[in-house]
Amino acid sequence: MIEAHNLTKCYGEKTAVDDLTFTVKPGIITGFLGPNGSGKSTTMRLIIGLDAPSAGDVTVDGKRYRDYPAPLHEVGVLLEARSVHTGRSAYHHLLALAQTHGISRSRVRELISLVGLDEVAHKRAGQFSLGMGQRLGIAAALLGDPEVLILDEPINGLDPEGIRWIRELLKGLAAEGRTVFLSSHLMSEMALTADHLIIIGRGRLIRDVGLADFVDEWSRNVVRVRSPQAVELRDLILGPDVRVSSEEPGVLDVEGLTADQIGDAAAEHGLTLHELTPEKVSLEEAFMDLTHEESEYRGSTPTNHDLAGIDRQERIAA
Amino acid sequence: MSTSAPVIARRPKTAEPRPRSRLTQLGVFRSEWTKLYSLRSTRYALLATVVMTIGFGLIASAVTVSRWATMSVADKATFNPLTTSLVGVRFGILAIGVLGVLLMTGEYTTGMIRATMTAVPKRLPVLWGKTGVYALVALLVSVPSAFIAFFAGQAILSGQHLQIAFSQAGVAGAVIGAAGYLTLTGLLAMGLGAILRSTAGGIATFAGVMFVIPPLVEILPSSVANSIAPYLPSNAGDAMMQIGHHANSLSPGAGLAVLAGYVALVIAAAAMLLVKRDV
Numbered sequence: 001m002i003e004a005h006n007l008t009k010c011y012g013e014k015t016a017v018d019d020l021t022f023t024v025k026p027g028i029i030t031g032f033l034g035p036n037g038s039g040k041s042t043t044m045r046l047i048i049g050l051d052a053p054s055a056g057d058v059t060v061d062g063k064r065y066r067d068y069p070a071p072l073h074e075v076g077v078l079l080e081a082r083s084v085h086t087g088r089s090a091y092h093h094l095l096a097l098a099q100t101h102g103i104s105r106s107r108v109r110e111l112i113s114l115v116g117l118d119e120v121a122h123k124r125a126g127q128f129s130l131g132m133g134q135r136l137g138i139a140a141a142l143l144g145d146p147e148v149l150i151l152d153e154p155i156n157g158l159d160p161e162g163i164r165w166i167r168e169l170l171k172g173l174a175a176e177g178r179t180v181f182l183s184s185h186l187m188s189e190m191a192l193t194a195d196h197l198i199i200i201g202r203g204r205l206i207r208d209v210g211l212a213d214f215v216d217e218w219s220r221n222v223v224r225v226r227s228p229q230a231v232e233l234r235d236l237i238l239g240p241d242v243r244v245s246s247e248e249p250g251v252l253d254v255e256g257l258t259a260d261q262i263g264d265a266a267a268e269h270g271l272t273l274h275e276l277t278p279e280k281v282s283l284e285e286a287f288m289d290l291t292h293e294e295s296e297y298r299g300s301t302p303t304n305h306d307l308a309g310i311d312r313q314e315r316i317a318a
Numbered sequence: 319m320s321t322s323a324p325v326i327a328r329r330p331k332t333a334e335p336r337p338r339s340r341l342t343q344l345g346v347f348r349s350e351w352t353k354l355y356s357l358r359s360t361r362y363a364l365l366a367t368v369v370m371t372i373g374f375g376l377i378a379s380a381v382t383v384s385r386w387a388t389m390s391v392a393d394k395a396t397f398n399p400l401t402t403s404l405v406g407v408r409f410g411i412l413a414i415g416v417l418g419v420l421l422m423t424g425e426y427t428t429g430m431i432r433a434t435m436t437a438v439p440k441r442l443p444v445l446w447g448k449t450g451v452y453a454l455v456a457l458l459v460s461v462p463s464a465f466i467a468f469f470a471g472q473a474i475l476s477g478q479h480l481q482i483a484f485s486q487a488g489v490a491g492a493v494i495g496a497a498g499y500l501t502l503t504g505l506l507a508m509g510l511g512a513i514l515r516s517t518a519g520g521i522a523t524f525a526g527v528m529f530v531i532p533p534l535v536e537i538l539p540s541s542v543a544n545s546i547a548p549y550l551p552s553n554a555g556d557a558m559m560q561i562g563h564h565a566n567s568l569s570p571g572a573g574l575a576v577l578a579g580y581v582a583l584v585i586a587a588a589a590m591l592l593v594k595r596d597v
Contacts, residue, residue: 049439050432051596066439070340083432085357085424092356093433099349100437102339140433 001026001179002047002148006056009042009203016042018203019056024181026147029174031194031211032183035291039203040183041080044152048077060148072101072144078137080152080183086126090117090136093125098143111139130157138166148179155189167193187287191215201291218286223259225252226275233271237262253279346438346447354421354451363417364455367410367500368463374406375467379474386478399482400492403471404559407496410463411503411528411555414456418507419520421452426515435597445512445589452508453501460500468493488561488570495558495570502577503528503555509584513591528552551580 002024009017017039024030034040045051047058049066057064060075068074084093094108112121115135120128125136134157141149149170155163170193174180184190190197190211197214199207207214227233230250238244242256254262259278266273339345354360379402386394425431438444468489472481482489510527511520532552535543544566547553557564557573568576 045597048436050435068439070338071439072341072437073338077436079432079436081432082429083436085353085428085430087357087359087424087428088353088430089356092352093430096349096352096356097433097437099352100345101341102345 001062002058002060002150002181003062004043004047004056004058007043007046007053007058008055009039009046009051010054016203017046017053020200020203020205021056022198022205022208024179024198025196026179027174027177028195029170029180029182029193030196030198031190032181032198032200033187033190033287034183034185034200034206036185038200038291040185040200041152042203043200044077044079044150044181044183047150048075070101070144072097072103072146074144074146075148075150076141076144076146077149078134078141078151078154080156082133082137083140084125084133084136087124089122090125090128090139091121093136094139094143097140101144103143107143111142114142115139131159131162134158135162138169146178149173149181151180151182153183153185155184163189187284188282191283199287199290206290214286215283218283221255221258222279223254223257223262224275224277224279225254225262225273226250227252227266227271227273229271232269233262233266233273236269236271237265341438341443343443343446346443347450349437350444350447350451354455357424359420359424360417363413363420364459366413367417367459370413371406371410371460371463371496371500372467372470374409375403375471376406376474378402378405379471382480383474383477386480397480399472399475399480400468400489400561401559402475403468404464404492404496406467407464407499407559408556410460410500411552412525414460414500414504415507415524415528416521418452418456418504418509419511419524420517421448422508422511423515423517423520427517431597441592441597442589445585445592448508449505449585453505456501456504457497460497461494464493464496464500467496486561491570492559492561495560495574498574499555499558499577502581503551505581506551506577506584509581509588512588513584549576551577554580 004020004022007017007020008015020039020043032040032043042051046053047060047065048071049064060068065071065075088096090112091108094111095105098104098108112118115138117132117135117139120132125133128136134154138151138154141151151170154166154170158166170180170182174195182190182193194211196210197207198205199209209217225233228250230246230252234244234246234252237254237257239256242254244255245253247253257265259276263273263276382389382397382402389397425434434444435441468484472484475481484490484493506527507520507524510523511517514520514523528551532547532550535547535550537543538546548557548566548568554568554573554576557568558570558577560567560570560573563569567573
């Protein structure tokens with residue numbers, strides 16, 4: 001379990017992590033989602049004490065990471081930034097990390113096999129491809145058989161087979177009751193992997209929500225309607241639960257009504273339709289909307305963050 | 319690259335937790351030893367230290383022997399068989415210093431430091447580990463180098479009967495002092511690397527302290543220069559390789575104390591910054 005309380009990190013004038021409070025629970029995969037530069041990596045660095053918070057605190061199973069007598073057995077970490085000496089072989093890299101905790105050489109070899117690096121274990125890590133480097137990082141994270149895993153963009157550079165492999169590996173680890181905290185800037189990846197989402201933008205918490213709830217909330221049906229009488233049609237169908245938007249003249253995107261309902265209404269009033277297409281809002285779009293909204297509202301009314309929050313709640317409720 | 323099934327051998331959740339290993343200073347020493355020997359640059363730099371320390375002493379001795387007959391009386395008067403055979407140490411410190419800087423800055427420039435400090439989040443054991451391992455390795459390399467340089471140099475000098483005997487008072491201390499000078503310089507450079515975190519900055523600062531500042535101090539009025547110069551790290555180190563007390567120079571023991579003091583100061587500053595700064 002990872003618990004952050006009012007976690008804040010400033011680098012000079014810039015606030016990278018802004019008053020984050022969240023809990024990452026064991027037994028499930030928690031996705032940490034946000035656009036590039038939203039503070040995901042910084043938050044992860046704060047959890048393991050590479051950076052000191054400017055305010056607030058973060059604990060792992062109730063203790064600060066550095067207070068554990070055997071940190072590698074508590075938390076396994078894969079950072080996005082490369083953390084390997086380019087002149088050292090994969091084997092010696094893992095061995096050096098293992099030796100700090102007295103972890104055996106056989107465990108090192110076991111992990112090299114697990115991540116599929118046997119053939120290149122004695123090559124210098126500087127010659128590794130992005131995918132091989134990522135596998136080495138995953139091996140380092142698993143070295144201490146940790147209770148908590150923190151992985152920053154683990155699928156970066158992995159091929160489709162590698163992505164599926166890590167997804168199943170993480171699901172297995174979570175099923176054993178471990179805490180898995182996984183960052184990504186791709187909603188589509190999270191939808192396949194995570195059980196719970198923590199979404200941030202510009203260092204601030206946007207949503208802390210179960211994946212199923214998030215999907216329910218955002219998979220509104222939108223119907224695309226093209227009509228020469230779009231304006232009349234819009235006035236006809238607008239209602240308290242209906243939202244209509246238009247990106248070009250003669251085309252309406254209708255939320256809150258089914259295609260059947262719109263077609264029937266048009267027929268009843270003798271309006272001509274040229275197109276009537278049900279569309280789904282993808283989770284990726286929902287995520288973009290959420291994070292985009294955050295930056296937009298903060299851009300125009302920087303002091304009125306609460307107002308933006310209320311407005312968002314209303315939209316979600318609508 | 320084949321991928322095995324996502325299964326990890328581990329204890330079942332229901333079983334009693336197996337006795338687990340923990341983070342220890344001894345483990346960190348082992349880890350730092352592995353890090354040191356598993357890099358090619360370490361072997362090259364240590365080899366360079368040996369070659370320079372021994373090689374330049376041999377060259378200086380051979381040149382002296384071949385030119386002895388034609389050398390001026392003044393040159394003959396200032397000739398010192400001990401210093402001649404150990405002259406390579408002044409070049410050896412460059413190689414052992416560069417390695418000292420690299421051992422620290424290599425962690426930062428490659429990003430390895432993030433993995434290191436994740437495994438050892440209290441951080442200081444890493445500095446102690448690196449210092450201890452490098453001190454040991456530097457001693458193991460520089461003690462034989464200094465002895466070989468001395469005995470080989472004296473063997474060459476004996477061609478003109480210019481040699482000095484190892485048994486003569488102060489000679490053994492000077493040869494061991496040469497090895498101490500090399501070792502302490504390596505540690506000084508390592509501390510600078512830890513403070514500066516950049517290879518270019520670390521090597522430039524180290525070279526500045528050891529090779530640029532001494533001649534600059536010589537330019538100062540001699541009354542000022544004579545009171546500063548003996549306390550420079552390079553001159554303090556030089557004093558360690560001499561017999562007894564010379565004019566405008568510290569005694570070997572004082573030289574050791576001054577150089578060791580610099581090393582302690584720099585490593586203490588590195589320790590403070592290591593704890594305080596973000597990785």
